[in-house]
Amino acid sequence: MEPLASTRLLASLHPYERIVLASHVNPDPDALGSMLGIQKLIQAEYLSKEVILTFDGLIARAENQAMVRVLSIPLVPISSVELDHRTALVLVDTQPHTGRRASEATTPVAVLDHHETPGELTGVKFLDIRPGIGATSTLVYGYLTEQEIPIDPRLATALLYAIESEVAGYPREASAADDEALAWLYPRADKNLLAEIRSPRLPQSYFATFQHALSNAFLYGEVIVGYLGVVPQPDIVAELADFFIRFDRVNWALCAGLYEDELRISLRADQIGAHAGEVLRQAINGLGSAGGHDKRAGGCIRLQDVRPEAVDAVLRTLRCRFLDHLEVDEHRGHRLLQDSPRHPIP
């Protein structure tokens, strides 16, 4: 009989003293939940191995910060960790060649992910990539179940929130395995902690970004394009794309925001078969990196020049390529909202 995936993963890590878990830049709940679950898996098998959870970029979204805080997820910056010969790098919820920075030079020992593979992966001992699954945390939940490792309320909360936030869009991109995991985890999760993660307090800059986005959103047929200006944190670009795609007159939402010297881009489609990841990859081609799923994609363009006219030029190129690809006439654009009339307060 073929050994279980979880058993093969554990075997691949046997020769190493230290395991470093890493995910994509600006880790999301699925990345965090997956790392926490894999740490538990490794430590149940190998008591003496040190398992280090890392992050690259920022934990920016208020919900994600709350997840790290209320679940006390121990994270260190990937740049502070030495990846020597006795250390195994394990990638979760990401893959090599997807625009990570600090750990890209090291070939990982293991890769667990549910994104489509951008290219051929060589030299990786353990690979489990399942684009049919809604969340990497579902895969990790499966490993813990295979190895009959108990899942405490803290880990159940992490995995539950990871999966629910990852498959939250409509139409849902979730498999039967995701739903099975959610159903098993729900009674075991700490519902107070879960509520605290789901509804964190928000800073003033959050509302200011919405205001900027709403007044700079343009409609081109069934496409909405929103430029958010300089954003207080990069994750808000994805949040605004999720917000705009709910508009009942559009099928596509493209948002971009400037964070430090990077243009962060988020694309949403509302129909299955949209190939958003591929559409964004083509629009960004040569300018930066992009990746994603069928209905959701993200990308990043590093800019040499962040003066407004230079940023505008890059945005224009991006918008033209994107609208061209969708065969939408860019001269048909008009503002989402005209100057709104002032209503007297009664």
Ligand SMILES: [Mn+2]
């Ligand atoms: Mn994921």
